[in-house]
Amino acid sequence: MFINNDVTRATAMQERHVVQPNDAGHPIILSTEGLHVFYGKKEALFEGDLQFGSNQITALIGPSGSGKSTYLRSLNRMNDRIATVTGKIMYRGVDINQPAIDVYEMRRRVGMVFQRPNPFAKSIYDNIAFALRLRGTTDKHELDEIVETSLKQAALWDQVKDDLNKSALALSGGQAQRLCIARAIAVKPDILLLDEPASALDPVSTSQLEDTLLDLKQHYTIIIVTHNMQQAARISEYTAFFNQGRVLEYDTTSQIFTNPQVQVTSDYVSGNFG
Amino acid sequence: MKTKTTQQLEQQLKRHSKAAKLEIWGRTISLTALLLIVAVVVAIIGFVASKGIATFTSNHVNLGDFLTGKSWNPNITDANGKPEVGALPMIVGSFLITILSAIVATPFAIGTAVFMNEISPNKGAKILQPVTELLVGIPSVVYGFIGLSVVVPTTRAIFGGSGFGILSGTCVLFVMILPTVTSMSADALKSVPRYYREASLALGATQWQTIYKVVLRAATPGLMTAVVFGMARAFGEALAVQMVIGNAALMPNSLVSPSSTLTSVLTTGIGNTVMGSLQNNALWSLALVLLLMSLVFNLIIRLIGRKGRLQ
Numbered sequence: 001m002f003i004n005n006d007v008t009r010a011t012a013m014q015e016r017h018v019v020q021p022n023d024a025g026h027p028i029i030l031s032t033e034g035l036h037v038f039y040g041k042k043e044a045l046f047e048g049d050l051q052f053g054s055n056q057i058t059a060l061i062g063p064s065g066s067g068k069s070t071y072l073r074s075l076n077r078m079n080d081r082i083a084t085v086t087g088k089i090m091y092r093g094v095d096i097n098q099p100a101i102d103v104y105e106m107r108r109r110v111g112m113v114f115q116r117p118n119p120f121a122k123s124i125y126d127n128i129a130f131a132l133r134l135r136g137t138t139d140k141h142e143l144d145e146i147v148e149t150s151l152k153q154a155a156l157w158d159q160v161k162d163d164l165n166k167s168a169l170a171l172s173g174g175q176a177q178r179l180c181i182a183r184a185i186a187v188k189p190d191i192l193l194l195d196e197p198a199s200a201l202d203p204v205s206t207s208q209l210e211d212t213l214l215d216l217k218q219h220y221t222i223i224i225v226t227h228n229m230q231q232a233a234r235i236s237e238y239t240a241f242f243n244q245g246r247v248l249e250y251d252t253t254s255q256i257f258t259n260p261q262v263q264v265t266s267d268y269v270s271g272n273f274g
Numbered sequence: 275m276k277t278k279t280t281q282q283l284e285q286q287l288k289r290h291s292k293a294a295k296l297e298i299w300g301r302t303i304s305l306t307a308l309l310l311i312v313a314v315v316v317a318i319i320g321f322v323a324s325k326g327i328a329t330f331t332s333n334h335v336n337l338g339d340f341l342t343g344k345s346w347n348p349n350i351t352d353a354n355g356k357p358e359v360g361a362l363p364m365i366v367g368s369f370l371i372t373i374l375s376a377i378v379a380t381p382f383a384i385g386t387a388v389f390m391n392e393i394s395p396n397k398g399a400k401i402l403q404p405v406t407e408l409l410v411g412i413p414s415v416v417y418g419f420i421g422l423s424v425v426v427p428t429t430r431a432i433f434g435g436s437g438f439g440i441l442s443g444t445c446v447l448f449v450m451i452l453p454t455v456t457s458m459s460a461d462a463l464k465s466v467p468r469y470y471r472e473a474s475l476a477l478g479a480t481q482w483q484t485i486y487k488v489v490l491r492a493a494t495p496g497l498m499t500a501v502v503f504g505m506a507r508a509f510g511e512a513l514a515v516q517m518v519i520g521n522a523a524l525m526p527n528s529l530v531s532p533s534s535t536l537t538s539v540l541t542t543g544i545g546n547t548v549m550g551s552l553q554n555n556a557l558w559s560l561a562l563v564l565l566l567m568s569l570v571f572n573l574i575i576r577l578i579g580r581k582g583r584l585q
Contacts, residue, residue: 078476104478112476118469121492131477134487180473187478 017261018049018250021238026053029221030075030110030191035087035097037070037079044070044083046245052191052238057213057222059232059253062242063268068225071242072193075223076110077103091191108135111189115196117176119168119183124160127168127179131187146186153219154182155212174205178212185220192216194224198231210235229269233257241265319565326562329555335359340559346523346539348553359556361536363525365563368535370526371440371515372508375447379455380501384490387459392485409453418517421446426518433530438520441529446518447508455504462496463489498578506571510564512537536564 021028030052037045045067052058060068074085077096080103089097096106108131119127128147129137137143147164151157156178160171168179177197184192194213198206206228213222213235226232232239232253239256241249241264249256249265260266267273329335335357343360351357386406390398425445430437466489474484490497520532521542540560547554 076476078472104480106478107476108478114469114472114476116469118467118473120470120473120488130474130487131479134477134479134483183473183477 013263013266014261016246016248017265018247019252019255020051020250021053021056021252023053026056028052029054029092030223031090032071032075033088033090035071035074035085035089037067037074038084038086039082044245045074048087048247050240050247050250052221052223054190054221055217055219056238057217057224057236058238058240059236060223060225060240060242061227061229061232061268063273064227065244066242067245068240068242069195072195072223072225073112075191075193076107076112077101078112108187109189110191110193111184111187112193112195113177113180113184113197115199117171117173117180117200119171119176119179121167121169123165124168124171124179125164128183128186130183135187150182150186151179153185153212153216154178155208155215156182172205174201174208177201177205177209181209181212181216185216189220191221191223194222196225196227199227206231229257241268243268322558322561322565325555325558327559329359329552329559333357333552333555335552335556341365344525348556357552357556359552359559361560361563363523364534364536364539364560367440367519367526367533368509368537368564368567371443371447371519371535372505374440374444374529375451375508376455376501376505378444378448379452379504383452383455383459383500383504384497386456387463388485388490390456390460391463392481392489406453406456409449410457414450414511414514415517417446417450418514421514421518429530435530436520436532437530438518438532439528439530440519440526440533442518443515443535444529446514447511450511450514451504451508454507455500458500458503459493459497462493462500465496466492495578495581499575502571502575502578506568506575509567509571510537512541516541536560540564 020031028051032048032050035045035048036043037048048067048071050058050071060072062068070079070083073079074083074097075089077085079085085097087097088095091106091110094101096110120130122130125147128150129143132143132146137146148157148161151160156175159175160166160179168176171179177200181192181194181197198209201209210231213224216222224232224236236253238250239253240247241256241260241262243264249260249262251261256265257269260269329340330337339356340359340361342362343358344362345352345358345360346363347358386402390402421442425442426437428437429439429442429445433441470488470492471484474488475481479487515535516538519534519538521534521538522532523534523539524532526533540557543553543557547557
């Protein structure tokens with residue numbers, strides 16, 4: 001673990017330190033410009049300008065209430081009926097934070113997995129086929145194939161291939177969460193947003209989930225909110241540190257954990273608060 | 275051999291403290307209340323059953339004739355010297371009116387519940403909730419009176435005849451059970467976890483698809499319970515129905531011909547008979563049928579609830 005305990009350089013610390021990812025090799029697929037989120041009149045996110053490179057894992061860390069989940073949920077407009085989101089969310093050059101955007105079409109490209117495993121009270125097969133059927137896919141052969149590849153990508157196939165018609169509610173927490181990932185990738189999204197996906201899981205399931213995410217990186221761009229700093233350090237290329245509704249620091253993960261430029265980040269990653 | 279300190283400790287621990295006594299008191303009081311209610315329920319069932327069975331034991335009416343006979347006229351004996359106590363018209367009337375009003379009320383109730391819960395929770399809470407609660411509070415005699423002065427003449431104008439009948443009864447009962455079914459449906463939808471909706475929306479489902487494919491499916495046991503509750507209420511409603519149904523103990527040959535239900539015959543007849551007579555016993559038999567049906571409805575609700583939990 002590369003955790004920085006050197007607090008003697010405090011004088012050299014900056015207020016805010018944001019280095020957007022290098023475009024080379026991993027073109028920017030998603031970025032936000034001047035994003036603000038209000039819950040009623042209360043502003044929950046003051047400033048969130050981040051860029052995300054394709055086929056990379058970006059971790060969003062920060063103390064509770066720092067706005068990282070709010071930011072993540074804004075990215076595929078899950079906050080639509082809950083909060084007011086202003087600013088631009090550029091996805092492959094298109095601003096998806098405008099009324100003309102068909103959110104249902106957009107959410108197919110920007111999928112999401114939640115903190116708590118939330119399979120439907122249906123069979124494993126029907127859970128994964130759910131979104132495909134809504135899209136009008138009825139061909140049994142095609143469905144079978146997508147269910148199989150999705151489960152294989154989520155590293156769940158070997159455990160459930162004989163039980164596809166059993167209720168998804170019978171799965172363990174870790175399996176249920178991987179089912180949710182399989183369900184999200186069944187529609188072949190571009191970007192996968194994960195909101196603390198491992199916080200309800202035991203250490204073994206967590207480590208399996210991390211392996212799965214590292215595999216998925218080849219096909220998807222992953223943005224993950226996590227409370228677990230070791231997790232961020234283990235799997236992500238870039239890390240953004242949120243505090244009190246602002247992005248205080250954004251840089252490569254190794255930079256954030258070994259050489260943070262902002263005092264609060266340094267305190268947080270070294271475990272002095274949060 | 276115990277030392278003195280352990281003996282003291284044992285004494286202290288074994289002494290009944292005030293808290294322990296209160297505990298016993300509380301348990302006794304609540305157990306008494308429970309036993310009292312059980313006793314009342316058992317007594318009612320026992321009383322109605324003993325009275326209702328008298329028709330078959332002391333008046334020697336055949337149970338089959340009672341349930342399938344089409345002619346209700348306890349004062350008259352037929353050619354074979356048997357009293358005419360065929361309850362089929364009332365049983366059919368009760369079931370018809372119950373099922374019809376449930377069929378009419380269910381779509382309205384579920385639609386309202388979906389609007390209140392899913393589509394516009396704010397307006398739902400501000401407008402629909404109080405309106406629904408208000409509907410529950412209106413006394414049934416008021417419903418009956420409105421039925422008598424508005425529904426019956428309208429039915430008469432459209433379909434001819436007297437206007438009294440199952441159709442008018444259905445119209446009145448539908449409004450009466452609507453709030454029950456609506457608020458119970460709303461509760462059923464409310465109990466569907468929020469993360470089901472989020473999961474569905476995040477997969478690109480529209481709100482309607484989410485409601486239709488996820489929320490309503492997950493709430494099905496609760497919605498069925500709501501409908502059966504509404505039916506139980508409709509089955510047992512007496513006064514309002516009696517005011518608009520026409521009270522003719524005849525097999526209903528159309529929805530607008532005067533007919534009767536178990537409850538309406540009971541309310542109109544029970545005051546005019548002498549305890550212990552055949553006329554009186556026959557009415558108790560009707561009450562027994564009514565009670566048994568209520569138990570069946572309760573049983574159905576419990577079965578649905580258990581099935582819902584297993585899922």
